[in-house]
Amino acid sequence: MIQFYYFHLMPWPHLPDDFDRQNSSSWVTLSNRLYDPKRGHALYNEYLDELELAEQLGYDGLGVNEHHQSAYGTMPSPNLMAAALVRRTSRAKIAILGNALPLRDHPLRVAEEVAMLDVMSGGRIVSGFVRGIGCEYLSLGVNPTDSRERFYEAHNLILRAWTEDGPFSFEGKHYQVRYANVWPRPLQRPHPPIWLPSQGSNETIEWAAQHRYPFVSVFTSAAQSRRLVNEYKAAAELAGYSAPRSQIGCALPIYVAETDERARNEARPHIEWLFHRGLKIPPHFLLPPGYITENSLRKFIGTGLRHPSELSFEELDAGGYFLVGSARTIADRLADIHASLGFGIFIGAGRIGDMSHDKAVKSMELFAREVIPKLRGIGS
Amino acid sequence: MAYRSEFVSVGGTRTHMIRGGRGTPLLVLHPEFGAGKWFPYHEGLAAQFHVLAPDHPGFGKTERPDWLRDIDDVVFHYVELLDALSLERVHVAGTSVGGWIAAELAVARPDRVGRLVLTAAAGIRVEGVTRFDVFINPIEETLLHLFHDPARAAQLVPSTPTVDIVVQAYREAGSLARLAWNPYLYNPKLERRLGRISAPTLILWGENDRFLPSEHAKAFVSRIPDARLHLIPDCGHLVPLEKTDEFVQEVRSFLSSDLQ
Numbered sequence: 001m002i003q004f005y006y007f008h009l010m011p012w013p014h015l016p017d018d019f020d021r022q023n024s025s026s027w028v029t030l031s032n033r034l035y036d037p038k039r040g041h042a043l044y045n046e047y048l049d050e051l052e053l054a055e056q057l058g059y060d061g062l063g064v065n066e067h068h069q070s071a072y073g074t075m076p077s078p079n080l081m082a083a084a085l086v087r088r089t090s091r092a093k094i095a096i097l098g099n100a101l102p103l104r105d106h107p108l109r110v111a112e113e114v115a116m117l118d119v120m121s122g123g124r125i126v127s128g129f130v131r132g133i134g135c136e137y138l139s140l141g142v143n144p145t146d147s148r149e150r151f152y153e154a155h156n157l158i159l160r161a162w163t164e165d166g167p168f169s170f171e172g173k174h175y176q177v178r179y180a181n182v183w184p185r186p187l188q189r190p191h192p193p194i195w196l197p198s199q200g201s202n203e204t205i206e207w208a209a210q211h212r213y214p215f216v217s218v219f220t221s222a223a224q225s226r227r228l229v230n231e232y233k234a235a236a237e238l239a240g241y242s243a244p245r246s247q248i249g250c251a252l253p254i255y256v257a258e259t260d261e262r263a264r265n266e267a268r269p270h271i272e273w274l275f276h277r278g279l280k281i282p283p284h285f286l287l288p289p290g291y292i293t294e295n296s297l298r299k300f301i302g303t304g305l306r307h308p309s310e311l312s313f314e315e316l317d318a319g320g321y322f323l324v325g326s327a328r329t330i331a332d333r334l335a336d337i338h339a340s341l342g343f344g345i346f347i348g349a350g351r352i353g354d355m356s357h358d359k360a361v362k363s364m365e366l367f368a369r370e371v372i373p374k375l376r377g378i379g380s
Numbered sequence: 381m382a383y384r385s386e387f388v389s390v391g392g393t394r395t396h397m398i399r400g401g402r403g404t405p406l407l408v409l410h411p412e413f414g415a416g417k418w419f420p421y422h423e424g425l426a427a428q429f430h431v432l433a434p435d436h437p438g439f440g441k442t443e444r445p446d447w448l449r450d451i452d453d454v455v456f457h458y459v460e461l462l463d464a465l466s467l468e469r470v471h472v473a474g475t476s477v478g479g480w481i482a483a484e485l486a487v488a489r490p491d492r493v494g495r496l497v498l499t500a501a502a503g504i505r506v507e508g509v510t511r512f513d514v515f516i517n518p519i520e521e522t523l524l525h526l527f528h529d530p531a532r533a534a535q536l537v538p539s540t541p542t543v544d545i546v547v548q549a550y551r552e553a554g555s556l557a558r559l560a561w562n563p564y565l566y567n568p569k570l571e572r573r574l575g576r577i578s579a580p581t582l583i584l585w586g587e588n589d590r591f592l593p594s595e596h597a598k599a600f601v602s603r604i605p606d607a608r609l610h611l612i613p614d615c616g617h618l619v620p621l622e623k624t625d626e627f628v629q630e631v632r633s634f635l636s637s638d639l640q
């Protein structure tokens with residue numbers, strides 16, 4: 001069974017007309033004077049309406065995530081959005097994809113908040129953990145050379161806080177607490193599912209496989225997704241098991257319309273917004289010192305991979321960076337991707353860039369009515 | 381002049397060092413850029429002194445040890461280097477981050493420092509003075525802020541860097557981030573401690589420093605008991621690379637004069 005998630009980035013679509021010429025990025029240095037809280041109020045409510053609608057349409061889960069100080073996503077605290085959804089939904093899973101552990105001052109705050117959400121929602125929380133992207137280390141002043149250590153250490157502390165009877169003491173390199181004793185404890189036992197959404201460094205993938213945490217390939221090309229998923233499967237074999245489909249996820253921007261042509265025409269400006277404006281990130285923002293290992297950097301340069309913001313709509317399409325088409329086309333393409341990756345989790349980002357609410361709703365309705373039923377039982 | 385490259389084990393850390401010249405030992409601590417190279421200013425100093433130019437941990441050819449977390453770690457590394465070389469007392473000259481290390485060394489171990497030269501030294505923060513952020517800017521922009529005359533930047537960066545050079549630069553930026561990400565390029569405790577420095581000290585600064593503006597020079601001079609200031613006109617941040625002759629002359633004259 002494939003689980004279908006409706007995912008939101010909550011972008012800030014109102015960029016000035018001269019953005020492309022005037023701004024080197026929609027992150028870090030793009031002034032927040034461009035953020036208009038009155039329009040923001042309307043947007044947040046539309047965005048939450050869309051997530052609530054997704055549950056009514058039959059999606060299995062809703063996805064929120066964390067990004068800081070950018071127009072790409074205006075959700076610095078995904079836990080707040082999850083809390084807003086908990087009381088307005090009753091059935092769908094709520095996936096936080098994810099909390100950026102190293103960016104938090106203390107991991108126990110994450111342990112507490114996610115446990116609260118899990119108890120409030122009756123055990124509907126999926127707890128994604130991420131490192132946060134390079135830009136966010138600049139925006140929040142966290143030392144990127146500590147990123148990996150803080151991520152692993154925070155994870156270890158949170159896991160213990162969820163599974164051990166407290167109080168216990170924890171003496172890490174970055175976090176120390178003598179009386180860890182999280183109230184409430186999470187409702188799901190042993191703990192809410194932990195997922196690893198990532199564009200994939202080898203180290204992260206290996207670690208996720210060893211812990212049997214589902215790996216979600218995020219907004220990358222078909223070829224890269226396949227490479228990452230294969231690495232994950234190989235790492236699982238090394239750890240002594242075969243990764244089941246339920247541990248493999250794929251997240252892509254998706255737009256469904258009545259015909260292929262109409263879908264392409266309607267989606268194009270928004271796909272371009274997402275990749276060319278939302279993801280306009282120069283390398284020195286993307287890779288602050290120490291954020292990736294020297295090996296990963298060498299590999300990154302060696303493969304000559306271009307950043308998706310440098311690719312045209314046609315190149316992104318050919319590369320499989322998004323899914324756009326009629327319900328039939330989308331169903332076929334998803335079946336192909338499924339054959340290639342064997343995923344059990346599909347996460348579609350529906351309101352892309354500066355797309356209108358109406359378009360987003362039409363697309364999600366078509367997807368829920370005509371695509372999900374066809375694919376639900378594929379591979380099982 | 382002959383110089384030689386060697387590796388010294390300092391508390392188990394394989395440390396690369398270039399040395400040249402004869403005479404009184406002079407420890408030369410490099411700035412954020414250009415580690416592991418013997419520049420004309422080294423040559424100029426080696427005409428009169430025994431120049432010891434190590435690469436900081438995580439820079440040049442010195443490995444980056446796991447324990448490298450903040451500036452103290454580098455300071456004790458250099459105390460141990462002096463021990464390893466059986467040098468009781470040396471002159472110390474450092475530029476930018478190297479100047480910060482030099483000042484911290486003179487604070488921690490005043491007994492080991494004969495005379496001290498701080499050139500465009502990092503390490504303190506002057507309220508209201510903007511410093512260039514090396515961590516957020518592309519290298520082209522950084523180079524423009526390191527020199528008054530941008531043509532002088534060519535000696536630091538080849539026009540077509542290889543993958544190895546890019547990876548090495550990323551490694552060194554990571555090492556610098558360990559020491560200087562936050563607080564940015566300073567130690568909040570250092571300014572108050574500068575009064576511990578007993579060595580006669582020369583503060584050298586480019587008048588046109590757009591990386592760490594010369595207001596910082598005045599703060600060092602006012603805090604270090606026996607300090608004199610020399611500002612160099614038409615000169616940016618990396619004084620030894622931009623005004624090599626003047627730098628060498630000033631340092632040699634300061635280190636060899638009879639001080640009152």
